[in-house]
Structures are given as C-alpha cells and as structure tokens.
Amino acid sequence: MIRKAFFGTLAALALSATLVSGVGAAPRQAQAGPFEGTFTGTVYGAGGSSAPLTVKATHRGTTVEGVATLGKGLTVQTAWCGAAEAPASARRLSGSTTPERPRHIEATQSFDAAGVTLTARFVGDASADGKTIDGNVIVDVPPICGPDPTITGSLSRVS
Numbered sequence: 001m002i003r004k005a006f007f008g009t010l011a012a013l014a015l016s017a018t019l020v021s022g023v024g025a026a027p028r029q030a031q032a033g034p035f036e037g038t039f040t041g042t043v044y045g046a047g048g049s050s051a052p053l054t055v056k057a058t059h060r061g062t063t064v065e066g067v068a069t070l071g072k073g074l075t076v077q078t079a080w081c082g083a084a085e086a087p088a089s090a091r092r093l094s095g096s097t098t099p100e101r102p103r104h105i106e107a108t109q110s111f112d113a114a115g116v117t118l119t120a121r122f123v124g125d126a127s128a129d130g131k132t133i134d135g136n137v138i139v140d141v142p143p144i145c146g147p148d149p150t151i152t153g154s155l156s157r158v159s
Helices: 001-019
Strands: 036-042 048-061 062-069 074-076 083-085 088-095 104-113 115-125 132-140 150-157
Touching: 036 132, 048 150, 083 115
Parallel strands: none
Antiparallel strands: 036 048, 036 150, 048 062, 062 088, 074 083, 104 115, 115 132, 132 150
16 A cells, blocks of 8 residues: 555656756746647556646746646556556646757656655657657656656647
C-alpha cells in the first residue's frame, strides 16, 4: 500500500510538475515562443498504459508558464519497488528555454514522495512548425528500486 501511494504521488508530480520546470520572469513585450498555446495528447507509462495530457502555456522570451492536466490511466513501474497508477490531476508549471534553442527544454524538478526526495528530469522539443511537442520524463528513484522509469509523450497544438 505504501509503494502504491508512493508511486502514485511520484507519477503525478513527475508528469505535471516537471513537464516544464524552472523559474524566471517573462517580459510582457516579448514575442510568443513555440511552447505557447494549448496542446493535447497522450503520455505512455509501464505495460502499455497511457493517459490523456493537456498543457495550456504561455511562452514569452525564455519563460514558459501554464497548467498541465493529466487524465486517468497512466502507470509508473519500477523494477523492484512496484507500480502504481498516477492520479488524474492538474498542476501549475513553469520553466525556461534558452535563446539559442527556443524549441528545446531540459528541466529538473525535485519533489517529496512519501518522505523521499526525488528528482524528475524532463527533456522535450517543439517541432519546427510549432504543431507538436515530444518529450520524456525520467524519474530518479532510489537505487533499491532499480533503473529510473521513463514516461514518454507527444502533444499536438489545439490553439
């Protein structure tokens, strides 16, 4: 039961808190970047599990902010600590890109799950036409749990 609660919390935080992470102040006069808009798609976890994900974000300068909403159905599996379904949830997100690579995000976010501090690493890219975002979240779990689980996803621009 503790494992299930631990990895349910882990999955929800890994997806929504690190989809795009980091902090910065966006200048209001800056032009919209490639991560601006509403994107929907699917994220994939263990055993063929999947869940819908919607991200509504603004991207000004190098700052990206918004909300990520995860639906039901995603399972996160570790080799030795078990698996759990990520609860449906909506989380605020914030992050940054670089002026040299405005279509690429690499972010890390630490969070607490059942008293253990974990780090999730997000790496993602917006397509050249700005219509899709593809990315991976790698959750650094304690070594006793085995290799770090990876959650993959692809989102398409709705607006």
